[in-house]
Amino acid sequence: RYATNRDWSVPHYEKMLEDNAGLLSNLLALYRATSAPEHATTANGVIEYVRWKLRDKAHGYFYGSQDADEEFYKLSKAEREGRDEPYIDATCYTSWNAMMISAFLEASWTLDKPELRDEAITALRFLLDELRRDGVMLRFRPQDGEAQVPGLLTDQAFTARALLDAHEVTGDPSYFDAALALAELIADRFLDSDDGGFFDVWGGGAETGRLKERQKSLQDNTCVAEVLLRLYHLTRDERWQTLARTTLEAFAGTYAEMGHMAAAYGRQVDILLNAPAEVNIVGADDALLGAALRLDVPARVVQVLDPARDAERMAALGLPAQPAPAAYACAGTMCSPPVTDAVRLAETVAAMQSGPRVIELPE
Numbered sequence: 001r002y003a004t005n006r007d008w009s010v011p012h013y014e015k016m017l018e019d020n021a022g023l024l025s026n027l028l029a030l031y032r033a034t035s036a037p038e039h040a041t042t043a044n045g046v047i048e049y050v051r052w053k054l055r056d057k058a059h060g061y062f063y064g065s066q067d068a069d070e071e072f073y074k075l076s077k078a079e080r081e082g083r084d085e086p087y088i089d090a091t092c093y094t095s096w097n098a099m100m101i102s103a104f105l106e107a108s109w110t111l112d113k114p115e116l117r118d119e120a121i122t123a124l125r126f127l128l129d130e131l132r133r134d135g136v137m138l139r140f141r142p143q144d145g146e147a148q149v150p151g152l153l154t155d156q157a158f159t160a161r162a163l164l165d166a167h168e169v170t171g172d173p174s175y176f177d178a179a180l181a182l183a184e185l186i187a188d189r190f191l192d193s194d195d196g197g198f199f200d201v202w203g204g205g206a207e208t209g210r211l212k213e214r215q216k217s218l219q220d221n222t223c224v225a226e227v228l229l230r231l232y233h234l235t236r237d238e239r240w241q242t243l244a245r246t247t248l249e250a251f252a253g254t255y256a257e258m259g260h261m262a263a264a265y266g267r268q269v270d271i272l273l274n275a276p277a278e279v280n281i282v283g284a285d286d287a288l289l290g291a292a293l294r295l296d297v298p299a300r301v302v303q304v305l306d307p308a309r310d311a312e313r314m315a316a317l318g319l320p321a322q323p324a325p326a327a328y329a330c331a332g333t334m335c336s337p338p339v340t341d342a343v344r345l346a347e348t349v350a351a352m353q354s355g356p357r358v359i360e361l362p363e
Contacts, residue, residue: 001068013086014068017054020046021099028103028110032294040111047107047116050100053088056143059130060122062100064089090143094131097123098158105165109293117169124166127159128178135181151202153190156182157223164230169293171284171304176234183231186224187243197221197250218258218265221247225268233278233301236316245272271299275332277349280305280317282338283324291342292327295349 001014024046031039054063069086101120108117131138131147137159139149163179166172189202198221199214228244231237248269255262276299279292284304292302305314307321314321318335319328326338327345331352339345 012068013070013073015049015054015066017050017062017064017093017096018099020050020054021096021103024050024100024103025106028106032110032296043107043111047104051119055119056090056092059126060119061092061126062097062123064091064093064096092126092131092141092143094127094137094139094155095152095158097127098155098162101127101162102158102165105162105169109169109290120162121166121170124162124175127162131155135185137182151189153186153198153200153202153224154217154220156186156190157198157220157227160186160227161223164227164234168302169289171289171306173306173309176303179227180231183227183240186227191243192216192250195250196246198224198247216250218251218255218262221251222265222268225265225272229268229271230301233276234303235313241272244268248272267299274298276300277353278330278335279303279327279345279349280314280319280330280335281325281327282307282314282319282321283326285325285327287342288325288327288340288345291345295346297349297353300349 001012001016001019003009003011024043027039027043027046030036031043050062053066055061056063066088067086072080072083072086075083101124104116104120104123108114108120127137131141133147133150136150137155138147139152139155141147160179160182163175163182167175167179186198190198190200192199197216200217200220201214203214225244225247228240228247232240232244248265251265255265258265277295277297279295279300279302281288281292281302281304283306289302289304292300305319307314307324311321317330320338323338323340326340328338329336329345329349329352334352336348336352339348
């Protein structure tokens with residue numbers, strides 16, 4: 001989980017699901033940037049540990065953590081035989097599961113392991129079936145109990161992001177629809193309409209203690225901003241862009257206090273101001289989708305559209321139904337002619353990204 005010194009010679013051995021999710025995503029990005037095999041090896045090590053110790057084999061969701069036990073982890077593999085392992089918290093925490101679902105989906109195409117996509121989707125379905133009530137994500141579910149605690153922003157935000165990731169990788173429109181519904185919920189129940197940004201708990205409940213003091217988390221708001229910006233580029237609905245901008249503006253005076261912990265915030269500011277690469281694939285095509293997901297660009301938004309099912313969204317994006325399958329690389333309001341070859345797609349996106357990417361924001 002952490003170390004008390006910079007060289008990590010004295011680590012704290014607790015293994016948290018959320019930390020492993022973040023580390024896995026960073027390792028995958030590092031591998032894509034460098035092609036260094038040791039980063040893929042380390043990422044695979046994280047994946048195998050999570051599958052081994054933190055995944056519920058019966059239901060597919062992820063456990064919360066494994067306890068720290070300094071003496072146990074110092075033992076060799078042989079010495080650990082016959083010893084009781086550190087306790088595992090088998091609770092399903094919604095936001096942490098959503099983080100690992102996103103990381104597994106990213107690993108599925110980065111490492112070319114489709115089985116990780118299937119495992120991520122299984123976990124996502126568990127969240128939607130067991131921890132969603134009346135459209136609201138609940139906080140946690142004990143291994144043998146009922147899901148509890150509605151109304152926390154973190155669960156809505158990270159589940160919405162995982163749903164967009166699932167839609168991106170699978171093309172299944174139900175995940176997009178569920179993400180859109182959560183975004184509507186977030187905007188309706190958590191928004192600070194006076195100063196911008198989103199509160200950590202929704203109002204109107206019977207909260208006690210510190211929960212009465214509604215706060216605004218930079219991490220959660222950054223995730224919300226990511227979801228809103230992705231929805232804007234997927235739909236061209238300017239309401240989402242405006243909400244993302246006011247969310248990021250709410251932290252403009254304080255983000256620097258967070259140091260490197262504000263890196264994700266800075267990335268979303270960049271995406272707000274500089275158009276990400278957009279790839280809209282009309283008609284299913286695995287080669288085009290794989291090439292789009294692996295684009296070497298600072299940021300990208302990818303979606304697969306069905307001409308019959310998604311006619312309204314295609315019209316909003318200015319995309320024709322034919323030819324299909326074909327990919328359209330877009331930057332801002334400019335889109336390429338249809339591209340049907342995966343290699344050509346990467347070249348087309350690179351050419352479009354070489355020009356100005358600055359977005360003119362409305363007043």
